Amino acid sequence: MLLVENLQKSFDGFVAVSNARLEVEKGEVVAVIGPNGAGKTTLFNLITGQLRADSGRILFKGGNISGMSPYEICRKGISRSFQVVNIFSRLTVFENVRVSVISHNKRTFNLFSRAESIAVSETKEILKSLGFTEKAHRISGSLSHGDQKVLEMAIALGNRPELLILDEPTAGMSPEETRDTLELMKLLSRERGITILFCEHDMELVFSISNRIMVMQHGRTIIQGEPDVVRNDTHVQEAYLGGGG
C-alpha cells in the first residue's frame, strides 16, 4: 500500500533522513522505532507532504505521491496525527472533528448551507467511538494533554483514512491513557480495517500491536521485519544499547 524508497532529506547540510526504506501492506500495523533524532518525524512529514524530499520515491497504492501538497495526499487517503499536539484549539472538540469531516465530504467550499446541520452524524459517530461524546462541546484547548492527543486521532479519522499515520500517539500520556490508546488502535485496525503506521518510544506497546517494525538510526533504515526478527537483530541491539542516538 505504501512504499518508501531511498528517501533523502537534509536541512542546511544536516542529513535528517537518508536512504530510508519502508513498506506497509494493506491492513498491517507497522511501527517505526529508533532513538531520538533518528528521523522518524521527518520521515512522516515527508510521507504526508509537510516536507518535500530531496530525492527518493513515495508510492501510495501504486501512485507516486512525493512532491504533492499535504491536502492532496490527505485526499488520497492518508491521514495523520502530530507528535506535538496540533489541533484547532479555539474550536470545540466537535468542531475540530467536523472540519475534517466537511473537508472529506468535499463541502469546504459550500457557502450557503448551515454548517450546524452538516456532518453531524459522522462527527458524532467518531466522537462516540473515542469516548468523547460528553466532551464534545468543550473548547479543545482546555482539554487535558492526553485528551488532546486522542483528539488528534479523532481529527485524523474524520477523513476516513485508509492509512492512518500516528506520530507518537501516546507521548506524554498516563499509563491508563496509553492503555486506552493501544486498545483504540487495535480496534481501528481490526474492526475498521484501517492500516496504521506509527512511531513510538513505548517498546511494550510497539511489540504488542505491530505486525512489522522498521528501525531507524541516523536517518537510515536499519531493518524492517517482524517483531521477533527485529528483537533479535544485532544491529538493533547495538543501536539501542550501544547509544546510537
Added chain:
Amino acid sequence: MPERSAWKVLVPWLAVFVLLLFAPRFLPRFQVYLTGLILTTGLLAVSLNLVLGLGGMYQFHHAVFYGIGAYTVALVITKTAFSPWIGFLLAPVVSALFSLVIGLICVRLSKLYFGMLQISLGSLVWAVVFRWYSFTGGDDGIHGIPVPDIISSTDGAYHFSLILTAICLIVMQRIVNSPFGRSFQAVRDNPVRSEAVGINVKRVQLTGMVISGAFAGIAGSMFVVIEGSVFPELMFWTLSLEIIIMCLLGGWFTFLGPMLGAAIIVLLRTVVGIYTEYWTLVLGFVLMLLILFLPQGVLGYFLEKFKRGGMKAV
C-alpha cells in the same frame, strides 16, 4: 435550532430594520445622510472582517476594492450608455475580479508579507486612478454622478443603502456559518493542521478574499449613491487603515462589531470634526483606551459581559 429561539433572534433585528426604514420620517436630513454613511462604511468594515477576523489574514489594503466598486458605478454611469443599474451589478463583480488578481499574487505569502505586498499592489491601483485624468478624472475624481431618480434623493439613497446593507449582512452571516466559514476559521487557527485534513488552504484564503472584495465593491456602489461623487481617496491606504481600526474598535471576533466600530468612527469624525480638523487626535486617544481596556473591542467586551443574554446572533 428550535423555532422559538430562532424567532427570539429574528424579531429584535426585524424591529431594528423597521425602525431604520422609517427613520427619515423623524430624523433631520443630515442625520439620515449620516446613517446611510454609517451603514455604507459599516458594510465595508464587516466585509473586511470576513478576511481579517474570520480568516485571520492581514488584509491591509481593503479600501482598494471599495474604491473599485465606487469607480465602476461612476464610470458606467458617466462613460457608457448602459443603464446605471448595470453599474451597480458590475461593482461587486469588478471588485471581486481585482480581489482575485491581487489575491493570486499575495496569497502565496503569509501574514505580514501578505499585508505588505497587498499595500504595494493596492497603491499601484490607487496611483493609476490618481493619474489617469482622461478616464478616472485623476485626483479631482468624478462629481455630480447622475444616479437613477428613485435613489437620488437623500431618503432614496438612504433606503437604497439600508436595504442593500441588510441583504449583504444576511448573506455574509450565512457565509460565516456555512461549512466554508468554518473551514476558513480552521485555516485561521491552524493552517498546518487544516492542510493535513485535506483543506486547500490557499484556495480557501483566495475564495475568502474574493467574497470579501465583492462586498466591499457593493459598499463602494452605495457610497456613490449617497455622495454622488468618487475620488481617489476612496482607495488610499489611510482609509484601509481606518477600516482596520473600525474592526478592532468594534470587535473583530464578532460579526457586527465592525459595524459598531464604523458607527463610532464616522460619528467621531463628524462630531469632533465640527470643532477641530485634528479629530484623529481624539481617535488616537480612543484607540489607546481601547487597547488598554477593551482588547476584544467594544462589542466583544459587551458580548463577553452578557454572554447568557441571548445575544448570540451578534
